[in-house]
Amino acid sequence: MKNASELKDIVIVGGGSAGWMSAMILADTLAAKGVTITVLESPTVGVIGVGEGSTPALKRFFDSLNIAESEWMPQCNATFKSGITFDGWSTKPGFGKYFHQFSTMVDKLTQPVFISNVHARLQGVDVDARPDDYFLSRLLVENKLAPLAGESFPFTATYGYHFDAALLGKFLHKKALERGVRYRVCHVTRATQDADGNIAAVHTSDGEAVAADLFIDCSGFSALLIDKTLKTPFVSYSDVLFNDAAVALPTPLEGPIAPQTVSTAMKYGWAWQIPLTNRYGNGYVYSTRYCDADQAETELRHKLGQLDGSTPARHLKMKIGRVAQHWNKNCVAVGLSQGFLEPLEATALYLTQMTVAIFALFLDKGDFSEPARHAYNQEVNGFFDGHRDYIVAHFKTSSRADTAYWRDNASELDGMSDSLKGIFGTWLQAKDLSAELVRQDLERYYPVGSWYALMAGMGVFPAARMASAQEASGHAEQRAQMREFLRRCALNFRDHKLVLQEMVGR
Ligand SMILES: Cc1cc2nc3c(=O)[nH]c(=O)nc-3n(C[C@H](O)[C@H](O)[C@H](O)COP(=O)(O)OP(=O)(O)OC[C@H]3O[C@@H](n4cnc5c(N)ncnc54)[C@H](O)[C@@H]3O)c2cc1C
Missing domain, CATH: 3.50.50.60 (FAD/NAD(P)-binding domain)
Known part of the structure; x- marks a missing residue:
């Protein structure tokens, strides 16, 4: 044909x-x-x-098919997701946790400040350059608010979902x-x-x-x-992504629901925690080169306080x-x-x-000709390779060295793509990362804010000198203004759990 x-x-x-x-x-x-x-x-x-978490693209899928959130979300025990907290990936002082935000329209105002501070920090000035303080999505998570802006608020937020x-x-x-x-x-x-x-x-x-x-x-x-x-x-x-197995275990959920996935670094991989309306989904993604299934399950059970084994775990292999x-x-x-x-x-x-x-x-x-198939395959391969590089960057920027797993992850640079080497080189030379992403046409896979959040969140900075008194006071004032501005923006969003409860029976 x-x-x-x-x-x-x-x-x-x-x-x-x-x-x-x-x-x-x-x-x-x-x-x-x-x-x-x-x-x-x-x-x-x-x-x-x-597979219980999504990116904001899933909203486009449902919207394009005219399926309302109020229809599908309650039927899938779904919650909203404004981003991911990465916990324990970096050992650098002050960088123990960071938040990878899903974008909001407010970022147009706050992201330039974040990027400007990142560049000051890359030049060695000791200013706050952690992503968490600059993004509205982070505040929604902190206050457990649904990312649906009130009608009178002119800025919308993108978001993904968690679901069964x-x-x-x-x-x-x-x-x-x-x-x-x-x-x-x-x-x-x-x-x-x-x-x-x-x-x-x-x-x-x-x-x-x-x-x-x-x-x-x-x-x-x-x-x-x-x-x-x-x-x-x-x-x-597998040369750059070592993890090839996972163990999953649900736990009960009570109280308010933060619209986020939490990804915690473990000895031989990392663990997810995903809130649904009725439970948490948890899992540990690990590498069988460094740890066996029993060890992984035990480490996960310790983390979750589920040592009695009454809830069975599911083990999965991944290619x-x-x-x-x-x-x-x-x-x-x-x-x-x-x-x-x-x-x-x-x-x-x-x-x-x-x-x-x-x-x-x-x-x-x-x-349906051969050249058409070739063009299609190039396009889809680009998406896979582009997303691979963003994931690989988490392991290459992590400063953990407590097990051979983390040390090998950081040291094996051979498999890193030229594209990723270009990104790292640009960052380490404190050059304009946005321009590099545009040059490589990579923004179609991950936006510039995501790359800055990852590199800055992991604390990939040279040793900082003290900011001058003038720099420090200007920065503290700017930070306080930013915090206040975001706090006021967040007043336009409602409690996440309440919004989910209202959807049931609508
Ligand atoms: C540990 C883990 C965590 C994940 N987390 C996420 C996540 O957070 N977010 C995300 O987007 N994705 C995630 N995923 C991926 C997600 O689970 C899958 O992409 C998604 O479920 C789609 O799976 P699938 O339909 O391709 O395959 P499957 O769910 O495996 O379905 C395969 C289908 O093929 C049928 N089939 C197989 N053999 C035959 C046969 N011989 N004859 C007829 N039918 C057959 C089966 O009956 C089944 O219906 C995760 C995956 C893993 C392993």
């Missing part, structure tokens, strides 16, 4: 979040074009069932069926190819062959079509990297089948969404 106009049938193998997100976006793109979309799901292989992954999958499943997507429970055992190598049909354990023009591989880490059938090469990121071609022949891989980055910035659903949304643009253009 060289042309999208020949497209009549799409089969999606897999009914996890990736399968249903793909179904929703494609159904929306192809509405009224008479294309049949069918999701096949195994009765015996479950969904991965973790299994419930989100069920919700998307239900919505996709309402929009005409078909669903069949069957276990795919193999696929057959035509003379050109395209997938002709997938075969089920009931002996049935299901043919289609286009196949979307959403079969999770098993990657039934993109790997097992088409043997697409896999580009591992870190991406396929070389996400669109190969007549197959597009989406979700865990196409690749995965450890969930430090909760980017998996975002990459899933982008993979399908970019494919939808190619569908619109109607070009």
Whole structure:
């Protein structure tokens, strides 16, 4: 098939979040074009069932499909997310914790002050250059406020969500069926190819062959079509991202709910804590090169005070990297089948969404030629590699050295991309990081405020000399004004838990 106009049938193998997100976006793109979309799901292989945090892009997904927060959030025990606190990643005095903010319109006023102070600090002047004091999102978290601005406040905030992954999958499943997507429970055992190598049909354990023009591989880490059938090469990121396993454990949630994920550095990795409306989701992402599953579970249980073992933990393996071609022949891989980055910035659903949304643009253009596939793959690879570099930067800037895990993370610079080396070089020479991000066209992956928050939050600064009395007093005054301004802005936001409770039954 060289042309999208020949497209009549799409089969999606897999009914996890990736399968249903793909179904929703494609159904929306192809509405009224008479294309049949069918999701096949195994009765015996479950969904991965973790993945409880998002970036602000998930709001765009729901908005584009006209699904209101008041509809989906209560059904998925969802909460709002204004950013991530990184705890214990840096050992530098004064930098034990920092907040990676989701942006607000107020940042237009406060971010330049932050960046100017960062540059003063890079020049060695002892001024406050921690991101936490400069962003409204941080204040929303501190005061446990929902990031929904009151009507009279002219500045809006971007935000992501936390949600129960299994419930989100069920919700998307239900919505996709309402929009005409078909669903069949069957276990795919193999696929057959035509003379050109395209997938002709997938075969089920009931002996049935299901043919289609286009196949979307959403079969999770098993990657039934993109790997097992088409043997697409896999580009591992394990040289720079060591973590390949996780252990997850829920804990009870009581009291007010801060709209944030907390990521705490551990001995051999890091632990997430995510608030839902009814519980915390917790997990420890670690490297099996340095620690085994029992050690990881014990360390997590100690952290959570869950030593009696009454709540069982779930252990998961992760394959870190991406396929070389996400669109190969007549197959597009989406979700865990196409690749995965450890969930430090909760980017998996975002990459899933982008993979399908970019494919939808190619569908619109109607070009299914080899050059079109190549251009698509370059684009999606750019997203994976760009996000990888931002995650790698956390490990390279961490000053922890308490275990071989952290020491090796900091020392193995060989795998670092030229792009990331360019960013680090710019920072260490105290040059303009914004200009470097623009030069490398990297802002499409992470905005400049995120890079400054990461580098400054970790305390990547030269030793500071004392500020002069004049600098110090000017700075203290500016800081007090900033704090007061943000405090007043925060008055326009309401209690997070209350807002969530009001959504139920609306
Ligand atoms: C530890 C961890 C933490 C994570 N945290 C986050 C996070 O915070 N934020 C985020 O965005 N993402 C996160 N993720 C990723 C997220 O869980 C996944 O991206 C998301 O759930 C999509 O998974 P999937 O649909 O690709 O695969 P799965 O959920 O594994 O679904 C695979 C589907 O394929 C079907 N299938 C498999 N084999 C067959 C077969 N032979 N025949 C028919 N059907 C078959 C299964 O039945 C299932 O329906 C995390 C992942 C891990 C491992």
